[in-house]
Amino acid sequence: MQLETDKRSSAQLDLLGKAARLLPGGTLGMFGLPADLAMVPAYGRGSKVYDVDGNEYIDFLLGSGPLILGHAHPAVVAAVQEQAAKASTFYFVNEPALELAEMIVSAVPCAEKVRFCSSGNEATFFAMRLARAHTRREKVLKFEGGFHGVHDYAILSTWPSVPYSSPRPQPDSAGVPKGAADTVLVAPFNDVKTTTAVIEANHGDLAAVIVEPFQRSIPPKPGFLNFLREITTRYGIDLIFDEVVTGFRFAWGGAQEYYGVTPDMATYGKIIGGGYPIAAVAGRAEIMDQCDNSRKGSGDYVYVTGTLSGNPVSAAAGVATLKELKGKNLYPRIHRSTAMLRSGLLRMLADAGLAAQVVGEGGVLQVVFTDRKVENYQDMRSGDRAKAELLFSTAIRNGLFMAVADKIYVSAVHSDEDIQTALRAFQAGIDAIAR
Numbered sequence: 052m053q054l055e056t057d058k059r060s061s062a063q064l065d066l067l068g069k070a071a072r073l074l075p076g077g078t079l080g081m082f083g084l085p086a087d088l089a090m091v092p093a094y095g096r097g098s099k100v101y102d103v104d105g106n107e108y109i110d111f112l113l114g115s116g117p118l119i120l121g122h123a124h125p126a127v128v129a130a131v132q133e134q135a136a137k138a139s140t141f142y143f144v145n146e147p148a149l150e151l152a153e154m155i156v157s158a159v160p161c162a163e164k165v166r167f168c169s170s171g172n173e174a175t176f177f178a179m180r181l182a183r184a185h186t187r188r189e190k191v192l193k194f195e196g197g198f199h200g201v202h203d204y205a206i207l208s209t210w211p212s213v214p215y216s217s218p219r220p221q222p223d224s225a226g227v228p229k230g231a232a233d234t235v236l237v238a239p240f241n242d243v244k245t246t247t248a249v250i251e252a253n254h255g256d257l258a259a260v261i262v263e264p265f266q267r268s269i270p271p272k273p274g275f276l277n278f279l280r281e282i283t284t285r286y287g288i289d290l291i292f293d294e295v296v297t298g299f300r301f302a303w304g305g306a307q308e309y310y311g312v313t314p315d316m317a318t319y320g321k322i323i324g325g326g327y328p329i330a331a332v333a334g335r336a337e338i339m340d341q342c343d344n345s346r347k348g349s350g351d352y353v354y355v356t357g358t359l360s361g362n363p364v365s366a367a368a369g370v371a372t373l374k375e376l377k378g379k380n381l382y383p384r385i386h387r388s389t390a391m392l393r394s395g396l397l398r399m400l401a402d403a404g405l406a407a408q409v410v411g412e413g414g415v416l417q418v419v420f421t422d423r424k425v426e427n428y429q430d431m432r433s434g435d436r437a438k439a440e441l442l443f444s445t446a447i448r449n450g451l452f453m454a455v456a457d458k459i460y461v462s463a464v465h466s467d468e469d470i471q472t473a474l475r476a477f478q479a480g481i482d483a484i485a486r
Protein backbone atom coordinates (compact mmCIF):
# COMPACT_ATOMS: atom_id res chain seq x y z
CA MET A 52 0.00 0.00 0.00
CA GLN A 53 1.39 3.38 -1.03
CA LEU A 54 1.20 5.86 1.83
CA GLU A 55 1.69 9.53 1.32
CA THR A 56 2.25 11.85 4.26
CA ASP A 57 -0.64 14.03 3.01
CA LYS A 58 -2.90 11.20 4.17
CA ARG A 59 -2.53 12.71 7.63
CA SER A 60 -5.74 14.45 8.64
CA SER A 61 -5.81 17.93 10.16
CA ALA A 62 -6.67 16.21 13.47
CA GLN A 63 -3.44 14.21 13.28
CA LEU A 64 -1.45 17.32 12.35
CA ASP A 65 -3.03 19.05 15.37
CA LEU A 66 -1.78 16.23 17.60
CA LEU A 67 1.72 16.66 16.18
CA GLY A 68 1.40 20.40 16.86
CA LYS A 69 0.39 19.64 20.44
CA ALA A 70 3.45 17.38 20.80
CA ALA A 71 5.68 20.20 19.56
CA ARG A 72 4.13 22.53 22.13
CA LEU A 73 4.15 20.23 25.13
CA LEU A 74 7.17 17.98 24.66
CA PRO A 75 10.77 19.12 24.09
CA GLY A 76 11.37 18.58 20.38
CA GLY A 77 7.89 17.09 20.13
CA THR A 78 9.17 13.63 21.11
CA LEU A 79 9.23 11.24 24.06
CA GLY A 80 12.97 10.67 23.87
CA MET A 81 15.82 10.52 21.39
CA PHE A 82 13.71 8.93 18.69
CA GLY A 83 11.85 11.17 16.29
CA LEU A 84 10.94 11.41 12.62
CA PRO A 85 11.28 14.42 10.30
CA ALA A 86 8.12 16.57 10.36
CA ASP A 87 6.96 15.40 6.93
CA LEU A 88 7.16 11.72 8.03
CA ALA A 89 5.91 12.07 11.60
CA MET A 90 2.64 10.46 12.59
CA VAL A 91 0.83 9.56 15.78
CA PRO A 92 0.39 5.81 16.13
CA ALA A 93 -2.90 4.68 17.62
CA TYR A 94 -2.76 0.90 17.68
CA GLY A 95 -0.88 -2.08 16.35
CA ARG A 96 -1.73 -5.63 15.27
CA GLY A 97 1.04 -8.14 14.66
CA SER A 98 3.57 -6.65 12.25
CA LYS A 99 1.43 -3.59 11.48
CA VAL A 100 0.99 -0.26 13.18
CA TYR A 101 -1.84 2.20 12.42
CA ASP A 102 -1.84 5.95 12.89
CA VAL A 103 -4.78 7.90 14.35
CA ASP A 104 -6.24 8.19 10.83
CA GLY A 105 -6.07 4.43 10.30
CA ASN A 106 -3.14 4.53 7.82
CA GLU A 107 -1.26 1.23 7.93
CA TYR A 108 2.52 0.80 8.18
CA ILE A 109 4.63 -2.34 8.43
CA ASP A 110 6.49 -1.87 11.69
CA PHE A 111 10.26 -2.39 11.64
CA LEU A 112 10.78 -0.24 14.75
CA LEU A 113 8.90 -2.64 17.02
CA GLY A 114 8.99 -0.28 19.99
CA SER A 115 12.79 -0.15 19.60
CA GLY A 116 13.01 -3.90 19.95
CA PRO A 117 10.73 -5.34 22.65
CA LEU A 118 7.94 -6.39 20.26
CA ILE A 119 9.48 -9.59 18.97
CA LEU A 120 5.94 -11.03 18.77
CA GLY A 121 4.61 -7.88 17.15
CA HIS A 122 1.81 -5.72 18.51
CA ALA A 123 -0.93 -6.93 20.83
CA HIS A 124 -0.01 -10.61 20.63
CA PRO A 125 -3.05 -12.47 22.06
CA ALA A 126 -0.96 -14.44 24.59
CA VAL A 127 0.68 -11.26 25.90
CA VAL A 128 -2.60 -9.32 26.01
CA ALA A 129 -4.28 -12.17 27.94
CA ALA A 130 -1.42 -12.40 30.45
CA VAL A 131 -1.45 -8.64 31.05
CA GLN A 132 -5.23 -8.50 31.41
CA GLU A 133 -5.23 -11.38 33.86
CA GLN A 134 -2.45 -9.90 36.00
CA ALA A 135 -3.76 -6.30 35.83
CA ALA A 136 -7.12 -7.51 37.15
CA LYS A 137 -5.34 -9.17 40.10
CA ALA A 138 -2.86 -6.47 41.09
CA SER A 139 -0.69 -3.89 39.36
CA THR A 140 2.21 -3.86 41.76
CA PHE A 141 3.34 -5.12 45.18
CA TYR A 142 6.93 -3.84 45.71
CA PHE A 143 7.49 -7.45 46.74
CA VAL A 144 8.31 -10.91 45.44
CA ASN A 145 5.51 -12.16 43.18
CA GLU A 146 4.77 -15.20 41.01
CA PRO A 147 5.22 -13.62 37.56
CA ALA A 148 8.61 -12.15 38.60
CA LEU A 149 9.69 -15.53 39.99
CA GLU A 150 8.63 -17.30 36.81
CA LEU A 151 10.54 -14.77 34.71
CA ALA A 152 13.64 -15.09 36.91
CA GLU A 153 13.47 -18.87 36.59
CA MET A 154 13.30 -18.60 32.79
CA ILE A 155 16.29 -16.24 32.70
CA VAL A 156 18.35 -18.50 34.96
CA SER A 157 17.47 -21.59 32.93
CA ALA A 158 18.15 -19.89 29.57
CA VAL A 159 21.20 -17.74 30.16
CA PRO A 160 24.61 -19.38 30.70
CA CYS A 161 25.97 -16.70 33.09
CA ALA A 162 22.77 -16.29 35.10
CA GLU A 163 22.76 -17.83 38.57
CA LYS A 164 20.72 -15.02 40.13
CA VAL A 165 18.65 -12.12 38.82
CA ARG A 166 17.87 -8.62 40.14
CA PHE A 167 15.04 -6.84 38.32
CA CYS A 168 14.85 -3.14 37.53
CA SER A 169 12.71 -1.13 35.12
CA SER A 170 14.90 -0.14 32.15
CA GLY A 171 18.02 -1.21 30.31
CA ASN A 172 19.55 2.08 31.38
CA GLU A 173 19.19 1.10 35.05
CA ALA A 174 20.43 -2.42 34.33
CA THR A 175 23.78 -1.28 32.90
CA PHE A 176 24.16 1.35 35.63
CA PHE A 177 23.62 -1.30 38.33
CA ALA A 178 25.83 -3.88 36.62
CA MET A 179 28.71 -1.40 36.59
CA ARG A 180 28.16 -0.65 40.28
CA LEU A 181 28.07 -4.37 41.13
CA ALA A 182 31.35 -4.84 39.26
CA ARG A 183 33.00 -1.91 41.03
CA ALA A 184 31.97 -3.29 44.41
CA HIS A 185 33.00 -6.83 43.47
CA THR A 186 36.48 -5.93 42.24
CA ARG A 187 37.04 -2.91 44.53
CA ARG A 188 38.16 -0.99 41.45
CA GLU A 189 36.60 2.09 39.86
CA LYS A 190 36.99 2.14 36.10
CA VAL A 191 34.91 0.61 33.33
CA LEU A 192 36.01 0.00 29.75
CA LYS A 193 33.38 0.36 27.06
CA PHE A 194 33.65 0.32 23.29
CA GLU A 195 33.46 3.24 20.89
CA GLY A 196 29.99 3.31 19.37
CA GLY A 197 28.55 0.96 22.02
CA PHE A 198 25.26 2.07 23.56
CA HIS A 199 24.42 1.16 27.15
CA GLY A 200 21.76 3.75 27.87
CA VAL A 201 22.14 7.39 28.81
CA HIS A 202 23.38 7.49 32.41
CA ASP A 203 26.61 9.33 33.21
CA TYR A 204 28.84 6.25 32.86
CA ALA A 205 27.24 5.19 29.57
CA ILE A 206 26.60 8.21 27.37
CA LEU A 207 30.27 8.47 26.45
CA SER A 208 31.84 7.87 23.02
CA THR A 209 28.64 6.38 21.70
CA TRP A 210 28.45 8.81 18.79
CA PRO A 211 31.83 10.58 18.97
CA SER A 212 32.45 13.10 16.23
CA VAL A 213 36.23 12.91 16.52
CA PRO A 214 37.95 9.70 15.37
CA TYR A 215 39.38 7.47 18.09
CA SER A 216 42.80 8.55 19.30
CA SER A 217 42.89 7.73 23.02
CA PRO A 218 40.97 5.75 25.65
CA ARG A 219 39.57 8.97 27.13
CA PRO A 220 35.86 9.05 26.28
CA GLN A 221 34.06 11.87 24.52
CA PRO A 222 30.78 12.77 26.31
CA ASP A 223 27.77 12.57 23.97
CA SER A 224 25.62 14.61 26.34
CA ALA A 225 25.99 17.91 28.11
CA GLY A 226 25.74 17.61 31.86
CA VAL A 227 27.94 14.54 32.36
CA PRO A 228 30.23 15.25 35.34
CA LYS A 229 33.92 15.08 34.55
CA GLY A 230 34.29 12.83 37.61
CA ALA A 231 32.01 10.22 36.02
CA ALA A 232 33.62 10.44 32.57
CA ASP A 233 37.06 10.08 34.16
CA THR A 234 36.10 6.60 35.38
CA VAL A 235 35.31 5.32 31.88
CA LEU A 236 37.79 4.20 29.23
CA VAL A 237 37.10 3.45 25.58
CA ALA A 238 38.54 1.14 22.92
CA PRO A 239 37.44 0.44 19.34
CA PHE A 240 35.12 -2.57 19.00
CA ASN A 241 36.64 -5.65 17.37
CA ASP A 242 40.16 -4.28 17.83
CA VAL A 243 42.18 -6.81 19.85
CA LYS A 244 45.43 -4.87 19.70
CA THR A 245 44.14 -1.53 21.03
CA THR A 246 41.87 -3.19 23.59
CA THR A 247 44.79 -5.25 24.90
CA ALA A 248 46.93 -2.13 25.22
CA VAL A 249 44.19 -0.22 27.10
CA ILE A 250 43.52 -3.13 29.47
CA GLU A 251 47.20 -3.82 30.09
CA ALA A 252 47.84 -0.17 30.94
CA ASN A 253 44.82 0.08 33.28
CA HIS A 254 44.01 -3.37 34.66
CA GLY A 255 44.75 -2.39 38.25
CA ASP A 256 41.89 0.17 38.05
CA LEU A 257 39.48 -1.74 35.82
CA ALA A 258 36.37 -3.15 37.47
CA ALA A 259 34.59 -4.15 34.28
CA VAL A 260 34.59 -4.40 30.55
CA ILE A 261 31.07 -3.79 29.25
CA VAL A 262 30.26 -4.72 25.68
CA GLU A 263 27.29 -5.17 23.44
CA PRO A 264 28.35 -8.59 22.12
CA PHE A 265 26.75 -7.52 18.84
CA GLN A 266 27.43 -3.79 18.82
CA ARG A 267 24.35 -1.91 17.54
CA SER A 268 24.26 -3.88 14.24
CA ILE A 269 27.90 -5.00 14.05
CA PRO A 270 28.70 -8.65 14.74
CA PRO A 271 31.83 -9.47 16.74
CA LYS A 272 34.77 -10.66 14.65
CA PRO A 273 35.39 -14.38 15.23
CA GLY A 274 37.39 -14.71 18.45
CA PHE A 275 36.83 -11.14 19.71
CA LEU A 276 34.45 -12.11 22.52
CA ASN A 277 36.67 -15.08 23.47
CA PHE A 278 39.58 -12.66 23.64
CA LEU A 279 37.59 -10.39 26.00
CA ARG A 280 36.70 -13.39 28.16
CA GLU A 281 40.32 -14.51 28.34
CA ILE A 282 41.91 -11.12 29.10
CA THR A 283 39.29 -10.10 31.70
CA THR A 284 39.70 -13.44 33.47
CA ARG A 285 43.48 -13.01 33.44
CA TYR A 286 43.26 -9.62 35.17
CA GLY A 287 40.29 -10.33 37.48
CA ILE A 288 38.02 -7.86 35.62
CA ASP A 289 34.27 -8.55 35.42
CA LEU A 290 32.99 -9.04 31.87
CA ILE A 291 29.50 -7.62 31.33
CA PHE A 292 27.51 -8.44 28.20
CA ASP A 293 24.86 -5.84 27.54
CA GLU A 294 22.15 -8.10 26.15
CA VAL A 295 19.37 -5.52 26.27
CA VAL A 296 19.00 -6.00 22.49
CA THR A 297 20.35 -9.53 21.96
CA GLY A 298 18.81 -11.21 25.02
CA PHE A 299 16.25 -13.85 23.92
CA ARG A 300 16.51 -12.44 20.37
CA PHE A 301 19.51 -14.13 18.77
CA ALA A 302 18.76 -17.38 20.55
CA TRP A 303 16.98 -18.53 23.72
CA GLY A 304 20.24 -17.98 25.62
CA GLY A 305 20.91 -14.68 23.80
CA ALA A 306 24.25 -13.63 22.36
CA GLN A 307 26.19 -15.63 24.94
CA GLU A 308 24.62 -18.83 23.63
CA TYR A 309 24.78 -17.66 19.99
CA TYR A 310 28.47 -16.73 20.11
CA GLY A 311 29.43 -19.31 22.76
CA VAL A 312 31.09 -16.97 25.30
CA THR A 313 29.90 -16.65 28.91
CA PRO A 314 30.40 -13.32 30.72
CA ASP A 315 30.22 -12.71 34.49
CA MET A 316 27.08 -10.60 34.25
CA ALA A 317 24.56 -9.67 31.60
CA THR A 318 21.93 -6.97 31.35
CA TYR A 319 18.43 -7.49 29.95
CA GLY A 320 15.53 -5.30 28.89
CA LYS A 321 13.30 -5.03 25.82
CA ILE A 322 12.13 -8.61 25.03
CA ILE A 323 11.96 -9.77 28.68
CA GLY A 324 9.08 -7.32 29.18
CA GLY A 325 7.28 -8.09 25.91
CA GLY A 326 6.58 -4.37 25.45
CA TYR A 327 6.07 -3.54 29.15
CA PRO A 328 8.71 -1.94 31.39
CA ILE A 329 11.03 -4.40 33.08
CA ALA A 330 14.76 -5.08 32.87
CA ALA A 331 17.30 -7.12 34.79
CA VAL A 332 20.88 -7.77 35.73
CA ALA A 333 21.75 -11.47 35.81
CA GLY A 334 25.04 -13.02 36.75
CA ARG A 335 27.17 -15.15 38.96
CA ALA A 336 25.72 -15.60 42.47
CA GLU A 337 28.87 -14.26 44.12
CA ILE A 338 28.42 -10.93 42.31
CA MET A 339 24.63 -10.73 42.50
CA ASP A 340 24.55 -11.58 46.23
CA GLN A 341 26.19 -8.23 46.92
CA CYS A 342 22.67 -6.79 46.74
CA ASP A 343 21.31 -9.26 49.33
CA ASN A 344 19.62 -7.06 51.97
CA SER A 345 21.13 -9.07 54.83
CA ARG A 346 24.41 -7.35 53.93
CA LYS A 347 23.02 -3.85 54.54
CA GLY A 348 25.33 -1.84 56.74
CA SER A 349 28.22 -4.25 56.25
CA GLY A 350 30.16 -2.04 53.85
CA ASP A 351 29.90 -4.48 50.95
CA TYR A 352 26.19 -4.09 50.30
CA VAL A 353 25.25 -2.82 46.82
CA TYR A 354 21.99 -0.89 46.47
CA VAL A 355 20.02 -2.14 43.49
CA THR A 356 16.35 -1.35 43.97
CA GLY A 357 13.37 0.53 42.53
CA THR A 358 9.66 1.08 43.26
CA LEU A 359 8.48 -0.95 40.26
CA SER A 360 11.34 -3.48 40.09
CA GLY A 361 9.91 -6.92 39.28
CA ASN A 362 6.54 -5.42 38.43
CA PRO A 363 4.07 -8.31 38.08
CA VAL A 364 2.21 -6.96 35.02
CA SER A 365 5.47 -6.44 33.09
CA ALA A 366 6.80 -9.79 34.30
CA ALA A 367 3.60 -11.54 33.17
CA ALA A 368 3.98 -9.95 29.72
CA GLY A 369 7.61 -11.10 29.62
CA VAL A 370 6.78 -14.65 30.66
CA ALA A 371 4.04 -14.88 28.00
CA THR A 372 6.47 -13.57 25.36
CA LEU A 373 9.24 -15.97 26.31
CA LYS A 374 6.83 -18.93 26.42
CA GLU A 375 5.75 -18.20 22.84
CA LEU A 376 9.35 -17.80 21.67
CA LYS A 377 10.46 -21.07 23.20
CA GLY A 378 7.24 -23.09 22.87
CA LYS A 379 6.91 -22.35 19.16
CA ASN A 380 10.68 -22.23 18.56
CA LEU A 381 10.37 -18.96 16.67
CA TYR A 382 14.13 -18.38 16.31
CA PRO A 383 14.60 -20.11 12.93
CA ARG A 384 11.77 -18.01 11.57
CA ILE A 385 13.29 -14.73 12.83
CA HIS A 386 16.68 -15.66 11.32
CA ARG A 387 15.03 -16.68 8.03
CA SER A 388 13.01 -13.45 7.67
CA THR A 389 16.12 -11.41 8.53
CA ALA A 390 18.16 -13.30 5.92
CA MET A 391 15.43 -12.81 3.32
CA LEU A 392 15.32 -9.05 3.93
CA ARG A 393 19.11 -8.85 3.98
CA SER A 394 19.67 -10.78 0.75
CA GLY A 395 16.88 -8.86 -1.00
CA LEU A 396 18.40 -5.53 0.02
CA LEU A 397 21.89 -6.63 -1.02
CA ARG A 398 20.64 -7.77 -4.42
CA MET A 399 18.72 -4.54 -5.07
CA LEU A 400 21.64 -2.35 -3.94
CA ALA A 401 24.05 -4.31 -6.16
CA ASP A 402 21.66 -4.12 -9.14
CA ALA A 403 21.60 -0.35 -8.70
CA GLY A 404 25.41 -0.29 -8.60
CA LEU A 405 25.45 1.24 -5.11
CA ALA A 406 28.36 0.51 -2.77
CA ALA A 407 26.60 -0.56 0.40
CA GLN A 408 26.75 -3.08 3.23
CA VAL A 409 23.78 -4.63 4.96
CA VAL A 410 25.14 -5.25 8.42
CA GLY A 411 23.61 -7.44 11.10
CA GLU A 412 21.86 -10.72 11.81
CA GLY A 413 19.30 -12.36 14.10
CA GLY A 414 16.50 -9.82 13.72
CA VAL A 415 18.61 -6.65 13.51
CA LEU A 416 19.84 -5.10 10.25
CA GLN A 417 21.31 -1.79 9.13
CA VAL A 418 22.15 -0.44 5.67
CA VAL A 419 25.46 1.43 5.45
CA PHE A 420 26.49 3.11 2.20
CA THR A 421 30.19 2.34 2.23
CA ASP A 422 32.50 0.01 0.35
CA ARG A 423 34.34 -0.65 3.63
CA LYS A 424 33.70 -3.80 5.64
CA VAL A 425 31.82 -2.60 8.73
CA GLU A 426 33.60 -3.88 11.85
CA ASN A 427 33.49 -0.89 14.18
CA TYR A 428 31.99 2.53 14.81
CA GLN A 429 34.38 4.38 12.48
CA ASP A 430 33.48 2.01 9.63
CA MET A 431 29.81 2.67 10.37
CA ARG A 432 30.45 6.43 10.39
CA SER A 433 32.21 6.23 7.03
CA GLY A 434 28.81 5.51 5.46
CA ASP A 435 27.11 8.09 3.26
CA ARG A 436 24.41 9.34 5.63
CA ALA A 437 22.58 11.40 2.99
CA LYS A 438 22.00 8.28 0.89
CA ALA A 439 20.80 6.30 3.91
CA GLU A 440 18.42 9.10 4.84
CA LEU A 441 16.96 9.19 1.34
CA LEU A 442 16.60 5.39 1.28
CA PHE A 443 14.83 5.26 4.62
CA SER A 444 12.66 8.34 4.28
CA THR A 445 11.41 7.12 0.89
CA ALA A 446 10.71 3.66 2.32
CA ILE A 447 8.82 5.24 5.24
CA ARG A 448 6.77 7.28 2.77
CA ASN A 449 5.99 3.97 1.07
CA GLY A 450 4.45 2.43 4.15
CA LEU A 451 7.18 1.30 6.56
CA PHE A 452 7.53 2.48 10.15
CA MET A 453 11.13 2.65 11.38
CA ALA A 454 13.93 5.01 12.30
CA VAL A 455 15.64 6.98 9.55
CA ALA A 456 19.08 5.61 8.62
CA ASP A 457 19.24 3.37 11.68
CA LYS A 458 18.52 -0.21 12.73
CA ILE A 459 15.68 -2.29 11.34
CA TYR A 460 14.14 -4.82 13.74
CA VAL A 461 12.60 -7.98 12.27
CA SER A 462 10.04 -9.85 14.40
CA ALA A 463 8.68 -13.38 14.54
CA VAL A 464 5.41 -12.14 13.04
CA HIS A 465 6.71 -10.45 9.89
CA SER A 466 5.33 -12.62 7.08
CA ASP A 467 7.12 -13.35 3.81
CA GLU A 468 4.62 -10.96 2.24
CA ASP A 469 5.61 -8.21 4.71
CA ILE A 470 9.25 -8.72 3.74
CA GLN A 471 8.42 -8.55 0.02
CA THR A 472 6.34 -5.39 0.58
CA ALA A 473 9.22 -3.89 2.56
CA LEU A 474 11.66 -4.72 -0.24
CA ARG A 475 9.42 -2.88 -2.72
CA ALA A 476 9.37 0.15 -0.40
CA PHE A 477 13.18 0.04 -0.17
CA GLN A 478 13.37 -0.33 -3.96
CA ALA A 479 11.54 3.01 -4.22
CA GLY A 480 14.27 4.45 -1.98
CA ILE A 481 17.04 2.94 -4.09
CA ASP A 482 15.37 4.35 -7.24
CA ALA A 483 15.30 7.79 -5.55
CA ILE A 484 19.05 7.54 -4.88
CA ALA A 485 19.83 6.36 -8.38
CA ARG A 486 17.76 9.20 -9.90
Ligand SMILES: Cc1ncc(COP(=O)(O)O)c(C=O)c1O
Pocket residue numbers: 115169170171172173175198199200201263293294295296320321330
Ligand atom coordinates in the same frame (compact mmCIF):
# COMPACT_ATOMS: atom_id res chain seq x y z
C1 LIG B 1 22.33 -2.30 24.15
C2 LIG B 1 21.44 -1.38 24.95
N1 LIG B 1 21.69 -1.20 26.25
C3 LIG B 1 20.92 -0.41 27.03
C4 LIG B 1 19.84 0.26 26.49
C5 LIG B 1 18.99 1.13 27.36
O1 LIG B 1 17.76 0.51 27.57
P1 LIG B 1 16.47 1.35 27.97
O2 LIG B 1 16.08 2.18 26.79
O3 LIG B 1 15.45 0.31 28.34
O4 LIG B 1 16.85 2.19 29.16
C6 LIG B 1 19.54 0.09 25.14
C7 LIG B 1 18.38 0.79 24.54
O5 LIG B 1 18.15 0.78 23.36
C8 LIG B 1 20.37 -0.74 24.34
O6 LIG B 1 20.13 -0.89 23.03
